[in-house]
Amino acid sequence: MPIHNHDIAAIFEQVADLLEIENANPFRVRAYRNAARTVDSLSQSLADLVARGEDLSELSGIGKDLACKIKEIVATGGLQLLAELEARTPPELAEMMKIAGLGAKRVHLLHEKLGIKTARDLQEAALTGKIKEIKGFGEKIEEQIKAGLGGITTEEKRFKLSTVEPVAQALLGYLKGAPGVKEAIVAGSYRRRKETVGDLDILVTCGHSQAVMEAFVNYEDVEKVLAQGDTKSAVVLRSGLQVDLRVVPEESYGAALHYFTGSKAHNIAIRHLGVKKGLKINEYGVFEGENRVAGKTEAEVFEMVDLPYIEPELRENRGEVEAAPKGRLPKLITLEAIKGDLHAHTKATDGHNTLEEMANAAEDRGYEYLAITNHSKRVSMAHGLNAADLAAEIAEIDRLNSKLKGLVVLKAIELDILADGALDLPDEILQDLDLTVCSVHYNLNLSRDQQTERIIRAMDNPHFNILAHPTGRLINKRDPYEVDLERLLAAAKERGCFMELDAQPDRLDLADIYCKLAKDMGVKISIDTDAHSIRDLAFMRYGIDQARRGWLEPGDVLNTRPLKELRKLLQRS
DNA sequence: GCCGTTTTCGGCCCGACTGTTTTCAGTCG
Numbered sequence: 166m167p168i169h170n171h172d173i174a175a176i177f178e179q180v181a182d183l184l185e186i187e188n189a190n191p192f193r194v195r196a197y198r199n200a201a202r203t204v205d206s207l208s209q210s211l212a213d214l215v216a217r218g219e220d221l222s223e224l225s226g227i228g229k230d231l232a233c234k235i236k237e238i239v240a241t242g243g244l245q246l247l248a249e250l251e252a253r254t255p256p257e258l259a260e261m262m263k264i265a266g267l268g269a270k271r272v273h274l275l276h277e278k279l280g281i282k283t284a285r286d287l288q289e290a291a292l293t294g295k296i297k298e299i300k301g302f303g304e305k306i307e308e309q310i311k312a313g314l315g316g317i318t319t320e321e322k323r324f325k326l327s328t329v330e331p332v333a334q335a336l337l338g339y340l341k342g343a344p345g346v347k348e349a350i351v352a353g354s355y356r357r358r359k360e361t362v363g364d365l366d367i368l369v370t371c372g373h374s375q376a377v378m379e380a381f382v383n384y385e386d387v388e389k390v391l392a393q394g395d396t397k398s399a400v401v402l403r404s405g406l407q408v409d410l411r412v413v414p415e416e417s418y419g420a421a422l423h424y425f426t427g428s429k430a431h432n433i434a435i436r437h438l439g440v441k442k443g444l445k446i447n448e449y450g451v452f453e454g455e456n457r458v459a460g461k462t463e464a465e466v467f468e469m470v471d472l473p474y475i476e477p478e479l480r481e482n483r484g485e486v487e488a489a490p491k492g493r494l495p496k497l498i499t500l501e502a503i504k505g506d507l508h509a510h511t512k513a514t515d516g517h518n519t520l521e522e523m524a525n526a527a528e529d530r531g532y533e534y535l536a537i538t539n540h541s542k543r544v545s546m547a548h549g550l551n552a553a554d555l556a557a558e559i560a561e562i563d564r565l566n567s568k569l570k571g572l573v574v575l576k577a578i579e580l581d582i583l584a585d586g587a588l589d590l591p592d593e594i595l596q597d598l599d600l601t602v603c604s605v606h607y608n609l610n611l612s613r614d615q616q617t618e619r620i621i622r623a624m625d626n627p628h629f630n631i632l633a634h635p636t637g638r639l640i641n642k643r644d645p646y647e648v649d650l651e652r653l654l655a656a657a658k659e660r661g662c663f664m665e666l667d668a669q670p671d672r673l674d675l676a677d678i679y680c681k682l683a684k685d686m687g688v689k690i691s692i693d694t695d696a697h698s699i700r701d702l703a704f705m706r707y708g709i710d711q712a713r714r715g716w717l718e719p720g721d722v723l724n725t726r727p728l729k730e731l732r733k734l735l736q737r738s
Numbered sequence: 739g740c741c742g743t744t745t746t747c748g749g750c751c752c753g754a755c756t757g758t759t760t761t762c763a764g765t766c767g
Contacts, residue, residue: 192750196739228740266756268765303758353767366767392766397754399766409767411754424752429767436751447752 167613167647168212168239170204176244177201177231182259183250185269186276199226202430204235206483208678209651215239225482255282264313265391266306274299288314323361324406325640327670327707332406333365336384340410343380345372348418352425357477358710360640360673364407366425374412381410417449420460423467424448430482431475438470438486446470478713483681495716498692500709502719504727505534506702508579508602508633508665508693513558514539515547517698520561520574526699528572533728536575537562538602538633543581543589550578552594559597573728575599579633584608586622588629595628600735602665602693604633605646613647620648621656627737631691631723632657634667634674642671650679654686661737663723666692666715668708669701680715689734690715691723 181197203226204211214221221232238244258272261284267275275281278299279290287310290296297307333351340349346369350356353366371377378398382390391399391407399409413421424432425448439446444453450460451469459465464474472489476497479485488494510516511523518526520537527535539558540549550558555578562574580603581589588595588603595601603623611619623629635653636645657664664683667674675683675690683690692708694701712722719725726734 190739193739195750199740226740230739266765270764301758301763305757364767392755394755399755425767427767429751433751440751445752449753 167210168242170207170211173211173235173238174201174205176238176247177204177234179256179259180244180247180250182262182269183247183254183256186254186258186262186273187250188269188273196226196231199430200231203227206481206678208682210649211235212239213649213651257283260284261287264310266309266313271302271306274301284314322405323363323641324404325361325670326355326358326710329355329362329365329406332386332402332404333367336365336386336402336408337367339384340367340369340377340381343371344376346377347371347415350422352422353427356426357428357480358714360676360711364409367408367410368418368421368425369410369412370415370418371412377412378410411448413448415461416457417460419462419464420446420450420466421448423463426463426477426480428481431480431486434482434486435466435470435472438472442470444469476713478710479716481714483678495718497713498709498717498719498722498725500706502722502725503532503692503705503709505532505536505575505724505731506694506696506705507534507536507575507577507600507631507691507724508538508667509535509696509702510539510547510579511537513554514544514549515697520558521565522699523696523702524565524569524572524574526702528569530702530705532572534573534575534731536577536600536602538577538579541578541580541589543583544579544606549581549589552590555590555594556597577601579604580629581606582620582623584611584619586619586625588623588626592626592628598628599732600630601628602631602633602691603629605637609637609646611647613649616647617649617652620653624656624660624662629660629662630735630737631663631665631693633665633693634672634695635664635679636674636676638674638676639671640673645674650682651686654683654688657688658686661734663689663691663734666690666708666712668692668694668704668706668711670704670707673707673711675711675715677711677714680712680717684716684718684721689721689723690717693724 177197178201181194185194203224215236221227221235222229234244258276261267261272279295281287281290291307291311296302297304337349348370350368351365352368355362355365369377374395378393381398382393382400386402387400388403389401396412401407436446444451450457451466459469467474475485475489509523511520524535540547542549542551559576562576566574576598577600580601582603582605583589638645664675692712694704696702
């Protein structure tokens with residue numbers, strides 16, 4: 166079983182939790198949490214890096230000690246330190262920290278004073294009223310614990326960006342209508358356009374904050390008020406989505422927007438630059454001693470630490486803070502740069518619109534081209550096309566193209582990559598196409614090596630152009646299949662193939678960190694909607710969001726090319 | 739445990755709200 170970066174990050178998080186409960190040096194705890202974050206957002210596999218003998222202490226937040234620990238985890242699957250911690254401190258205590266109101270200190274006290282080791286112990290203590298008798302605890306905290314115990318096993322709930330968007334926009338509209346509100350904006354991971362959002366952070370400037378806070382907690386969709394103060398309130402909506410509202414003075418708007426947009430790691434890096442220049446940076450501004458020297462706009466904040474403006478999508482502390490002063494920030498792709506969509510279905514298989522309807526909708530979007538990529542025969546569930554069906558579709562597209570003025574429909578197909586790496590239609594028919602997208606739909610459970618080799622074998626076919634939804638993941642539903650993306654990218658580069666960024670909000674596949682890896686390795690990405698209806702063509706903007714998070718510029722993207730140039734790029738060999 | 743054009747030792751981002759308190763610790767983001 167290969168060790169994933171995610172597994173290593175989880176072990177470091179667990180170590181951090183247990184150390185914190187043991188009241189260890191808080192900076193040591195932070196070091197483990199920082200390392201977990203670094204490891205989790207790395208696009209290359211640590212197991213591979215270890216195998217290649219690379220120096221892991223080059224990674225930010227990883228020193229000599231943690232580099233050794235990573236090697237230990239890769240070699241043994243576990244960590245001696247964690248085993249020792251778990252022998253001293255019951256691991257279930259770490260789970261308890263997920264209960265609202267319980268942190269490391271209180272969990273430690275529960276263990277020390279009442280001998281609580283498990284969630285069951287905790288429940289019993291809460292029900293028999295023992296908890297409120299501990300000094301520092303009370304009635305309310307005991308109630309919070311009782312209420313929180315039910316949710317202890319559920320995983321951290323994150324909502325898809327596309328799910329949250331209408332909720333956020335409705336609430337934002339409501340708040341903009343509240344008395345005295347001047348500016349209102351959603352910050353946080355929503356503004357960074359992360360594929361999933363844990364909660365909403367809304368920032369408001371206004372005359373009198375109390376009226377806004379009142380309006381906020383009385384919003385019709387609010388189920389529970391978690392906190393209500395003069396400058397900060399928090400609620401849970403009926404959907405379970407938590408929303409935090411912050412009110413700041415106008416002169417602090419930029420600093421607050423920067424602060425609440427995050428990410429946390431980015432903010433820490435920026436503050437670190439501030440500290441070096443003798444500046445204090447917080448949500449109210451940039452301060453030199455007592456004097457506010459900046460804060461009205463975000464650009465001012467960056468300027469104070471000698472940086473150009475950094476786009477929200479880049480603020481993950483994945484190199485943007487280092488790249489910015491060197492003038493090496495990417496000029497991120499925008500929706501307007503897209504000249505066409507290279508993955509779309511029609512009624513001929515599992516789409517909902519006809520060829521002509523799809524073409525007209527694409528033309529309405531101002532596209533130069535649209536590739537029709539219906540499923541091939543192996544995907545029988547979607548009534549995949551056989552060679553004769555495809556021949557008929559090609560003829561139909563030719564007829565349509567002779568009528569169309571502003572748009573060219575490209576003759577294409579979404580081929581299934583069979584378990585042995587063969588493509589599921591004969592080469593004779595494929596040579597009549599403008600391009601192919603190829604994807605894995607079945608046998609998702611192969612080993613990492615087998616899956617990688619299967620796909621590379623498919624790329625060996627000269628008709629293979631674009632690997633569609635390259636990891637097969639469905640956000641919050643299905644993990645990516647095991648595959649060595651770095652090898653796939655190297656193979657694609659060698660053969661003149663491309664990777665898709667599938668813009669379906671359920672997929673967003675490739676993920677941001679792999680888009681950046683592809684860019685770094687010189688493999689172009691095709692941002693496609695995989696549309697099954699004319700409405701789905703609008704998913705392109707989610708793909709753009711993800712591409713921007715992956716540092717992609719127009720030049721890194723295949724379908725920013727005019728048709729003539731696109732055709733040239735699709736010619737292999 | 740990490741990190742270094744002030745440092746290889748001594749720093750490490752910062753503020754709001756809540757609950758249990760009589761001035762503050764803990765939690766959270």
